[in-house]
Amino acid sequence: MNAQSPACHAIILAGGSGTRLWPISRSLFPKQLIALNGDLTLLQETLKRALTHFRPDHIHVVTNEEHVFEVRAQARTLDPRLEAGVIAEPRGRNTLPAILLGLDAAWRATGGETPPTIAVFPSDHMLGDIPRWQAALDEATRLADDGWFVTFGVPPTHPETGYGYIRRGDSIADRSFEVEGFVEKPDHATATAYLKDGRYFWNSGMFVFNGQSLIEAVHAHQSDLGHWWESRGDRPLIEGYTSIPSISVDYGIMEHASRIAVVEADFGWDDLGSWEALYRLGKKDESGCVRRGDTMALDCENSMLFSRGGKLVGIGLKDIVAVQTRDATLVCALDKTQRVKDVVELLKAESSSLAEVHLTVHRPWGSYTVLEEGKLFKIKRITVLPGARLSLQMHHHRSEHWVVVSGAALVQVGETETLLTENQWAVIPRGAMHRLSNPGKIPLELIEVQSGPYLEEDDIVRFEDVYGRKPK
Structure with missing residues (x-):
């Protein structure tokens, strides 16, 4: 186990809605707050991992007002000191303002003349090899301290259309490269070409920034957020939060900054962002089926049955995902699971509570x-x-x-x-x-x-x- 970082702070983003895992994940109780892969929730797995590398008082969780009490409760069960680091956004404003809220908390915690280096992590990802993650994080921190804007790129294993991609350039060190560009989620043919090309990584959504460099980039590329940041000396940032632009760190900073580096994320990463991912990573029976909860499968092949309601029975299913809760059922082709988010949008258009809340x-x-x-x-x-x-x-x-x-x-x-x-x-x-x-x-x-x-x-x-x- 690596020693805990004495200077770097972790910012964990826990405000997402996890729409691609509907009906288990819903906006008022999304996937990061749910145990999908064992006894711990995805948020707790992320916090447990962070505690191997960061001091408890150097871990900051940014969530929203609807989730803040549950996030605090889940953090408290791991380490009571984590609860003080939970920050509630009054309204969702995407990842860049959330990161700046975390940076503000980290800087106030250190009390130094300059803001600290920060590592940014989603709260709902799975990592398989913690020592390799720690080594990659150490390398990313060194690059950030040298002025690089650092992201983590996952070597692709299949032509995935649900992720953005990073095109790598010249090598910086053994596991890090300059970034030539970012690419939106591709179609299947383009993703297949990226896989064959060998220069493309999946974009993991994890970053390491030198705090001062990030603030300077905000002033240079997002002036409204720069003015908001400067108000922190007169009032808490949270007070002006609802009036600032909503923008991701990818669009707001990474697509404009120079000296962007990508560190190879060869540590068993998965974002658990779809039912296909849960099937792919799940323990399969002799017919290639993954079953969770009170389920029965007769003559089924390569399918997933997941129940958190009554008895769920599948007969003759092949390449199918079937998910049941007490108030909703999803049946979907295994290769169409990315479209679950479209179902959620349709439910919202109908003003259905099924998109928002569980029973x-x-x-x-x-x-x-x-x-x-x-x-x-x-x-x-x-x-x-x-x-x-x-x-x-x-x-x-x-x-x-x-x-x-x-x-x-x-x-x-x-x-x-x-x-x-x-x-x-x-x-x-x-x-x-x-x-x-x-x-x-x-x-x-x-x-x-x-x-x-x-x-x-x-x-x-x-x-x-x-x-x-x-x-x-």
Whole structure:
């Protein structure tokens, strides 16, 4: 194991929506927060890997306000010191502003006269060879400290149309090259030509920058962001975040900068960005099938069955991906999995909640699961963590009936508090100010029955919230 870097900081970008892994990944609980390859989520795998090379106080995670509490909770389970490094964007502004937020936090943490070197990583990738990743990172850091803008290029193994490509130029060192250009995602014929050419890498989306060089490049190529950055001496950068341009670091900096280097990423990288990738990397049975969850495959070949709902049975499938959740099912040809993102766009155009949320929704105090709903009712199972409590709130359009299944519930309605245990219940009238808390040592579970003409989550008026969420 390499020694932890004494100066370089890690910035982990954890705000993506993972649309190509729908219906498992959805915008309010995307793939980086889900365990797809073991017990740890992809974010936790990324943090665990970062801890082998960076001090905990040198790791900064940039996410959004919807995910921040879950990101903090997942970070805390690995190392409590990581929680302080989680930063919430008030609104998504793509990768360049997110990186600058992380750089600002890193510079304030060091307190030095010049900003530190930063390494930027997505939160949802898989790496197979950690020592080789550490060695590549060491080489990239040396190049960045010498003024290079450094990215990592993955040697292609097949003609992939879902990645951008990097064309390498002259050699700088054993594993690093000058960059001649960046290429958008190609069609299959072009990707095949790139594979045969031998000078092209897949673009991994990982970078190492000298902090001062990055700031100078922002001023040179993105003047609006440069002005925003300079305001950090007068106010926190987060305050002006919603008014700045949304732009990726690739378009905003890398396509304009000089002295760009690519380090060969020969450490078993995969972005786990599609169902085809999960199939390719999964453990296959004698028929070439990958099965996850409660599934059964009869006379199937080279297919993937993935269930997080009921029993999923495939008969006579060949080169097919079948994914089932409690509220959605995807059946797709294995060579068409890149089109899943088109399905998500169509769902958004229909204003379907299936693009946004799962039936189970995570909150800082616990979670709720929608069990059943109709025109004038909705039934939820609510889990409140020990010591947690919901906001003090009211609803304009619904009343609620709570029945405790297990644990202890402290129920406030108006100025009255009542302690409830198993099989006891409370009624929350429409318009009543109320709060639910768990004063016990075990999780509280209850069934909530909502009734009224409007039952959506935006019918919440918050008066007080211990988690600092804004009033709705």
